[in-house]
Amino acid sequence: MKIPLALVRVATPVVMWAASLRRRALPPQFAVLEMTTAIWPALALRAIVRVGIADRLARGPATPDELARDLVLHEPSVRRVLRLLSGYDVVHEARNGRFELTRIGRCAARDTPESVADFVRYAGEPWQLDSWERLSETLRTGVPAFEIVHGTSFFEYAGTHPEAGELFDSAMTAVAPLYGFAVAHAYDFSHASPVADVGGGSGLMLRAILRAYPDVQGVLFDLPGAISRAPQVLGDERARVRVEAGDFFELAPSGARTYLLSHVLHNWEDERAVKILSNVRKELPADGRVLIVETLLCDKPNRWSAGNLNDAQMLSLVRGRERTRAEYADLLRQAGFTIKRIIPTAAAESILVCAPG
């Protein structure tokens, strides 16, 4: 059964509230053990992606014996890990002992249309996990654990370690269609052309918008490494996009009517975020709009929220943060903008529609 994403978004707080009731009903020690061990199935999922089991199962069901033979693995270990993941609805074991991917498991294989395998690989990389593992040092110092572990900032690291940089771009490319589609359908872009996606990565968000609006022209602006895959990602939409390499702390691309900043401001502390916005402000026509796509921080206490989760990831990795509506209003005011509307999307992200003034 396919449940509409918008319904899932509305239902998520209810489901999380029910989960918190369940946790409260447990003896508290069990609740702590459950949270502490939640990382184990996450790493088991990553392991079956890494050794190729997910890709092999995407081609058809197989027994652990067949998987071990085809992929040169240890059969009893394969069986035990798949048995664990069958409890998380990643694989299903049939009566004949063959395992197949469920609709969730198919997203962990690389060559399926719904694949987010590169995000699974990225989130499980040691250079990522180390930061979470050293979060206690961030609690002591306020310095992102990533910088403590690697001695450099996240984006410097991604720029100087090609494998890490490529995996980061692939991970963003894997998840961008999920919110790109939601953004393209939540905002009316028919009078927004040209749309400049600043820090737009390889162009997936822009592609989703241009596909939904055949008359809209685009500008894709990012660091040279990030835009290198743009021609192939943009595909048929390439002809309507000016691809431009640059540094958003130096300038914003000229000539657009709408500027999109999607998951960009949350990477930076206030001063640097204001610098990016001010550069956009210099290029924006008087009747232009800036669209900020982010997961907002929850301003009510004692709630689960995607914004709070992403905020902790920002805390461990970069000097950025998620922000509440009021914090965005303040940040935007410093760069000469006001928020006109906040549009929720079918994904966890909201669109802050901002105008000069």
Ligand SMILES: C[S@@+](CC[C@H](N)C(=O)[O-])C[C@H]1O[C@@H](n2cnc3c(N)ncnc32)[C@H](O)[C@@H]1O
């Ligand atoms: C978290 S990603 C967001 C990508 C995309 N907008 C999205 O929503 O999926 C942040 C983007 O900012 C880009 N970026 C980082 N520093 C930059 C800079 N100084 N100038 C231009 N782009 C930069 C990165 O290359 C990356 O593509």
